[in-house]
Amino acid sequence: MEPLGRILMADDEETFLQSTAALLRRRGFECDCVNDAPGALAKLRSQQYDLMIADIKMPGNTDLELIKSLPQVAPGMPVIMVTGYPSLESAAQSIELPVVAYLVKPVDFDQLLEQAKISVEYSRTYRAVAGAPAHVQDWRLELGSVRRMISQTAGETALPGIDAFMTQTFRMIVHHLADMKHMVETLAVRSLEQDDGHKSSTTRYMELVDVIFEAISVLERIKHVFPSEELDVLRLKLKRVVKGQGGLLKEEE
Incomplete structure (x- = not known):
């Protein structure tokens, strides 16, 4: 733990x-x-x-x-x-x-x-925010390498470049979601200490982030095969969570 x-x-x-x-x-x-x-x-x-x-x-x-x-x-x-x-x-x-x-x-x-407890929350939030610009800069450098690779293979299949782009993008998304998940979990713990027994907005956000993590994992595994039963199951999960946000997120019809 x-x-x-x-x-x-x-x-x-x-x-x-x-x-x-x-x-x-x-x-x-x-x-x-x-x-x-x-x-x-x-x-x-x-x-x-x-x-x-x-x-x-x-x-x-x-x-x-x-x-x-x-x-x-x-x-x-x-x-x-x-x-x-x-x-x-x-x-x-x-x-x-x-x-x-x-x-x-x-x-x-x-x-x-x-x-x-308060100090640890502050410290971890500070590090997540302070480190964001450096992570974005690293991502830009990685995308620059992908762009050069694609330009060097002009006229050939674009699949290697697409694969590299998706890999780097997923990595960046997962990194920021990890920071977001931690902060949401911290907020959820604090809110539970003051909650009246009803599900708080931070708890609902935590559910949403968990499902997003699962979505990223599934998309990573099947990114080259779009027709998938897993996507159908995931779509239903996302719809249930979106409906549970009480209007915070609008479901796309």
């Missing part, structure tokens, strides 16, 4: 570090632990995290040096700061930094958990 999020915990208070990490793991998060700022930086440079929970007074972070370096080391990653020695100075500094919460020890775990 995929973890709810990847969290890096940095704190020189071993008891708090290990006990809090254990509680977060029980709630479905993956947690790595370090005892100082240099250890945190080493982890951040080698792995990707959705959130960091960091102590203010641990070695290497007395002037929030670790937090100040995050925009360069881990762009978009939020931080929850924890401290046993709150001060107006550190609280004021945190306003200018990627700090989403400033919690005083002993930390209320329910409050920490809620902030962790």
Whole structure:
């Protein structure tokens, strides 16, 4: 099962570090632990995290040096700061930094958990949006290669070029749908926490995305053979989901 999020915990208070990490793991998060700022930086440079929970007074972070370096080391990653020695100075500094919460020890775990969920949602959404231009640029380069291949085979069968174009296009669609599916699932989880028992719009969108994924998979398998019983079954599934969108999507007659 995929973890709810990847969290890096940095704190020189071993008891708090290990006990809090254990509680977060029980709630479905993956947690790595370090005892100082240099250890945190080493982890951040080698792995990707959705959130960091960091102590203010641990070695290497007395002037929030670790937090100040995050925009360069881990762009978009939020931080929850924890401290046993709150001060107006550190609280004021945190306003200018990627700090989403400033919690005083002993930390209320329910409050920490809620902030962790919100922070992971933000982090993953940020990465999906921030990475979109690069993915589009890669797709343009790949299509350029396909265009050159087609031009070099002028007068011959166009099937290899068509196949290459469809493959690259499907790959791009699936990539963006994967990002969309993740964000919709995140929204669905949040909405279920506040739902009154009725199916929410995000849940209906999640159903729609699941069917779209299946459509892409089927089309990939049978893209050269259009007459297909699978397409008929898929068409019926799509019609049922479209009808269930309550007017959000208009069914094509």
